Amino acid sequence: MKAxxxxxxxxxxxxxxxxxxxYYFDWHIPAVYAPYLSVAxxxxxxxxxxxxxxxxxxxxxxxxxxxxxxxxxxxxxGLAWFGKSFGVDLGLVAVIVLGMRIFNNLSLMRRxxxxxxxxxxxxxxxxAALNSLPVPVPQIGTQSETSRSI
Amino acid sequence: MSxxxxxxxxxxxxxxxxxxxxxxxxxxxxAWHTATQISRDGRGVNRxxxxxxxGVQVAVDKASKxxxxxxxxxxxxxxxxDKRSKxxxxxxxxxxxxxxxxxxxxxxxxxxxGVQVTLIDSKRTDIxxxxxxxxxxxxxxxxxxxxxxxxxxxxxxxxxxxxxxxxATSSVRCVxxxxxxNNVPAAPPYVISAIGDPDAMYGGLxxxxxxxxxxxxxxxxxxxxxxxxLLKLPAFVGGTQLRxxxxxxxxxxxxxxxxxxxxxxDSSDKDNSKSKDSSSDKDKNQ
Numbered sequence: 001m002k003a004x005x006x007x008x009x010x011x012x013x014x015x016x017x018x019x020x021x022x023y024y025f026d027w028h029i030p031a032v033y034a035p036y037l038s039v040a041x042x043x044x045x046x047x048x049x050x051x052x053x054x055x056x057x058x059x060x061x062x063x064x065x066x067x068x069x070x071x072x073x074x075x076x077x078g079l080a081w082f083g084k085s086f087g088v089d090l091g092l093v094a095v096i097v098l099g100m101r102i103f104n105n106l107s108l109m110r111r112x113x114x115x116x117x118x119x120x121x122x123x124x125x126x127x128a129a130l131n132s133l134p135v136p137v138p139q140i141g142t143q144s145e146t147s148r149s150i
Numbered sequence: 151m152s153x154x155x156x157x158x159x160x161x162x163x164x165x166x167x168x169x170x171x172x173x174x175x176x177x178x179x180x181a182w183h184t185a186t187q188i189s190r191d192g193r194g195v196n197r198x199x200x201x202x203x204x205g206v207q208v209a210v211d212k213a214s215k216x217x218x219x220x221x222x223x224x225x226x227x228x229x230x231x232d233k234r235s236k237x238x239x240x241x242x243x244x245x246x247x248x249x250x251x252x253x254x255x256x257x258x259x260x261x262x263x264g265v266q267v268t269l270i271d272s273k274r275t276d277i278x279x280x281x282x283x284x285x286x287x288x289x290x291x292x293x294x295x296x297x298x299x300x301x302x303x304x305x306x307x308x309x310x311x312x313x314x315x316x317x318a319t320s321s322v323r324c325v326x327x328x329x330x331x332n333n334v335p336a337a338p339p340y341v342i343s344a345i346g347d348p349d350a351m352y353g354g355l356x357x358x359x360x361x362x363x364x365x366x367x368x369x370x371x372x373x374x375x376x377x378x379x380l381l382k383l384p385a386f387v388g389g390t391q392l393r394x395x396x397x398x399x400x401x402x403x404x405x406x407x408x409x410x411x412x413x414x415x416d417s418s419d420k421d422n423s424k425s426k427d428s429s430s431d432k433d434k435n436q
Contacts, residue, residue, distance in 0.1 A: 006164060007171040014175015015182075022183040029184045037181040044174040051167050060163035069170050073177075 007048070036077040039094050043072040046098040049105040056112050072098075217387045224257065224385065256317040256386045260308045262345040264381045265352050267297055267362070270339040272369035286368045289338055291324035294331070296361040297342050298322065304354030306344035308383045312336040315386040332388060348377040 021027065029037065047069040054060040076094035083090025228249065235245035252258050272287040298316060301309055309316040314331040321332065328335040344351055355362050355375050362373040 006168045010168045010172040011175045011178075014172040015179050016175075018176040018179020019183060022179065027183075028187065029180060031184070031188045034181070034184045034188055037177065037184060041174065041177045041181045044170070044177055048167060048170055048174060051163060051170070055163035055167070062162065062166045065163070065166050065170070069173070 007052075035091055036080050039076040039080050039091050039098075040073040042095060042098045043076040044069060046101050046105075047072055049102050049109075053105040053109050056109050220387050221385065228252075228258070255390075256308060256315045257390065259382065259385050260345060261380060261382045262307070263348050263377075263379050264306070264308075264343060264345040265301075265348050265355065266376050266378050266381065267301075267342040267344075267355060268339050268374040268376075269293060269297070269342070269365070270372060270374075272372050274369050289329075289340055289365075289372065291322050291329045293361070293365060294329060294340055294342065295322045297355065300354050300361045301342070301344040301346070301351055304346065304351040306346040306351060308345040309342065310344075310383045311342050312340055313384055315384055317386045320386075332386075343378075343381050343383055345381055345383060352377055 047065065050068065051060060051065045054065070076091075076098065079094050080089075080091030083093070231245055231248065235241040249258075253260065269289045271289055274287060277287060294311060298309055298311070311322065311331045314320075314334055314336065316331075321330070323330045323333075325335075328337060329340065330336070352375060354360070357363070362375060365373040
């Protein structure tokens with residue numbers, strides 16, 4: 001879980017820096033834009049979780065990740081604005097879809113992590129049962145193909 | 151042994167995710183800050199996509215801006231009037247009279263000694279049913295009005311309530327939970343400042359069984375009265391145009407109008423038409 005430290009640290013840093021700037025320079029974003037900002041932030045969350053999931057599954061691509069961050073945020077905010085211009089709250093569509101995707105990605109990562117641990121434990125037990133100690137602990141990466149049942 | 155080891159051997163994803171997380175933090179801070187600002191100002195975003203009462207805030211901001219502009223322009227007008235009237239003695243006399251009337255009408259900032267009355271809702275919690283029915287624990291519009299009346303009776307020359315100057319057409323009125331002074335909402339504590347003889351006004355307010363005593367009967371903390379050596383009251387900022395009241399013309403003015411115009415013939419015409427109307431009415435009745 002050491003790998004999770006830099007992103008979380010960066011998130012906190014961004015939060016602190018953002019709040020600091022807003023209070024220090026006394027910036028104000030008009031209340032009309034608040035919904036778009038929130039939806040864009042949600043899209044950013046979705047992209048980060050999607051990226052984490054892709055890296056769990058070993059198919060992370062920087063260009064897809066970066067473009068997804070920008071385009072998803074723009075699309076979500078644009079959809080909210082577009083819906084507002086003819087009276088349908090399309091911002092809710094973005095909120096629901098992105099929320100579902102965040103839950104989905106989180107559950108996939110959870111499954112992947114638990115499956116890997118369980119498999120590793122089972123392999124160690126089997127090795128111990130074979131009574132051929134000391135057993136080199138097998139690499140999980142080699143078994144990941146079989147455990148990718150979602 | 152990391153779970154991330156399953157995919158790529160090297161952690162190429164860590165950099166981009168960290169960078170995006172940082173940007174996400176900035177966006178989140180902006181969204182968060184805006185949302186808290188909205189809930190604190192009461193500008194009312196209940197959920198994404200619906201914004202209420204933005205127009206109200208815009209109007210209120212504009213009103214306060216306009217009020218400050220009125221103040222500066224009034225000061226400028228006075229300055230120009232003073233400058234303009236310096237030529238002859240007649241204009242300077244007229245000007246000094248004009249400025250005196252302005253001071254009397256409450257259209258200028260004034261300073262002087264006086265008293266400051268602070269009325270505040272009671273913090274007592276032991277409210278009897280009858281007290282809660284009459285809401286004796288709260289300051290009402292009537293209480294503020296009575297204090298103003300008492301101050302005027304004791305010789306106050308200028309009065310303001312929470313920064314609103316009381317003039318001849320001022321009103322103190324209760325609408326829902328707030329008291330409106332000059333139709334501007336005021337919230338407790340109500341600070342009533344009056345310029346005049348401090349001792350006379352202090353004595354008038356603290357008359358046994360007087361206006362403040364009635365409040366103090368319930369809770370002594372509700373009414374506070376202090377003499378002050380120097381108070382500064384703001385000018386009245388608002389409309390001063392009369393729409394219905396017209397000054398009554400003096401005799402000399404009406405005479406000069408009669409000489410110039412043909413009032414007599416007009417009035418006779420009116421009489422004729424009146425008699426005609428009445429005759430036609432009679433015909434109908436018959």
